[in-house]
Amino acid sequence: MAQEAVGPPPEETLSLWKREQALLKARVVDQDTEAWQRDPAFAGLQRVGGVDVSFVKGDSVRACASLVVLSYPELEVLYEDSCLVRLTAPYLSGFLAFREVPFLVDAVRRLREKEPSLVPQADHRPHGSTTDRAFCGSCRSSWWTEMGCSTPEVILLPRGFGVACHLGVLTDLPCVGVAKKLLQVDGLEKDALHRDQTRLLRAGGDSFPLMGRSGAVLGRALRSHDRSSKPLYVSVGHKMSLEAAVRLTHSCCRFRVPEPVRQADIRSRDHIRRTLGGPQPPAPGRRARPVSRVAGAWRSCRGGRCGWGPSSQGGQAVGGRSRSGQPPGSLVARPQHGVDAAPSPRHHRKARRPKAWPEGGPQDPSGEGRTPEAHSPGPRTHPEAPDPGAQER
DNA sequence: GCGACAG
DNA sequence: ATCTTGTCGC
Incomplete structure (x- = not known):
């Protein structure tokens, strides 16, 4: 049931979205609100989270949303939740949150239900006791922070409000925005100056600060690793100052991409591969071996349905594998080939025309009522296989 | 030879 | 995002 592209969102929907963003933006806090944020070593911080959504190649609807929680400062994965979902909104630059955030909110909800002790800000006390758990969710290009009541305008987005802020406000969690590519807004571009400044990052x-034409600081370009x-590109998500966001991001980087995000990325991809099998649409140019690979354990979703379809709904759907002695195909022992964000060559073909509604239509941005189709729950207790050499250029 | 909007 | 390749620069 691969859905087809339908068409761009109606103008009125965009208006609604913009309005929604404006409302949520008013609740963003762009300052440090937690004690650990002020500490040079982030003493007191014990948990950081990451989220990501990966997509199925030829499918504009199916995707996998993952949320992970890592220990800090060790950065070992303590919890993972990967869940197949059906997208209902198209990708639109500047409106990414309406496409992905609902599923991330769901994941946070499950985390709160299943593993309250790992929930960011779980110990938050109104009067400011030290928070020993922070959730710095991220979505490739965005982490998050919490909600609040100020109005920052230092966000690296058209309307100054992205996924990090969006998710942060909706979940009431601390966030940081991190992007791998510079979003060109307010005059920002990769001009000679930008490259020079980048070069100075030793x-x-x-x-260094990213300043828009207007002179406002939209975020900071960060060399995340030696x-x-x-x-x-780091920007304010919520409940954290830009400076703290940059420091925290740096302290979470074993490679270019912050470990929480990286893990969520790797795992969401992995989940797709395991549940949907190898490259679905036979990649032109190379025929895949017709026979199933190793063990069928890979696709151990219930009913042979691979978790797709109206089988499991709302909630646990604890399918297939459980950490109790499952085949090596289980999450825990699989070597990660997912190396690292490889440097992207600039020569790239153009293949871009997303703006379309995968299926239903506009949906509730509040993140209620999603229905996970397959779900790999649960806290894991073992850090994944050591990272294969991931080199940055 | 290329490109310009998070994913 | 995804694919694939390869490393910079206009």
């Missing part, structure tokens, strides 16, 4: 942690020359 060591991991170095950064051996990574291509910067990361």
